[in-house]
Amino acid sequence: MAETAATWPDDIFEVFRQMGIRQVAYVPDAGHTRLIDLCRADNRIRAVGLTTEEDGVALLAGAWLGGQRGALLMQSSGVGNCINMLSLVTQCRFPLLSVVTMRGQWGEFNPWQIPMGQNSGEQLRLAGTVVYPVEEGSRVGETVEAAARIDFEGGVSAAVLIGQRVIGTKTFGGAALEESEP
């Protein structure tokens, strides 16, 4: 069943606060709805809606150049959009913290989500990113914190992939499976 009272978005937000995240870039995903709302409501965080995820990679590199930490929120389909822009991060050793909500994994009804959903982790690894899959909601917060530390202290790209089982297949719009949003 869907985790209607899931606390992991709040856990991530708390990590963002503790880690001094100042810019949060995102292409919306249903799984990130609450976290995006929390970031948008906090005047210490600049929430930047993007038209494509690769812009978030570049944006957060620029933020770091200017002395601010950031995080990129996206769904697994967005990972594919980021690949070439990750060369900016790896070549310059910019830190990049990505939090990816997975589709195409657990009871997915839309087959077009499967190519990226099944391969995002490998594609990120090939592009030089440290990947942390997490399949339990209670471990999301600590995983994001671990990724943030290796990011900002190690100058690398790290991505937390939150499994579709954590997000809850049926939470998308609260609709029945066959009526879920694309």
Place this chain on the structure above:
Amino acid sequence: MSEKSESFVLRRRAVVAAILDGRGDTLVVAGLGSAAWDVTAAGDHPLNFPMWGAMGGSVAFALGLALAQPERRVLVLSGDGDLLMGLGSLATVAVQRPANLAVVALDNERYGETGMQETATAAGVDLTAIARGCGFPLARTVRSEAELAAAIPEIRSASGPAFFTVKVRAEKLPLALPPKDGTVLKNRFRRALLGEEAG
């Protein structure tokens, strides 16, 4: 079809040198290819961030920098090819409205590094109109020396986000290469901006 860009009046190296003359503490992001060589030809500087890749990313990169450094002028100098690949980032900038950000499109209507093939601007796509349509409060096209002279003060200090298309001659010029190592570019920039401990 209007005039071919091989006969445009303005020359990119002189345009960039004029814009950067007396740049003060301006933070400069240069898009990949000719724009990066132009900026370097005007004088390598620790507060330059010239791209060697990341095509389409110059404006988004500069937006993150501008939001992090709201008291400093942030200037993007980039080519039409790079900007066409990242058109969506103009919408993102317009929504965020960073007053300290200016974007200059050095538009020669060509992909300069790959054989001078025509870009979409050669067929009439208007970057200034796109920026205006996104919501940039200031968006202007510059074609002459007089228009450039009028635009330079705005490029340096007008409340932004501001967008300028400078129509420049399509020409092959000697390379002026900045440091290639991205960590060198990043660390020297951060030290110059944030202090020695930031490198």
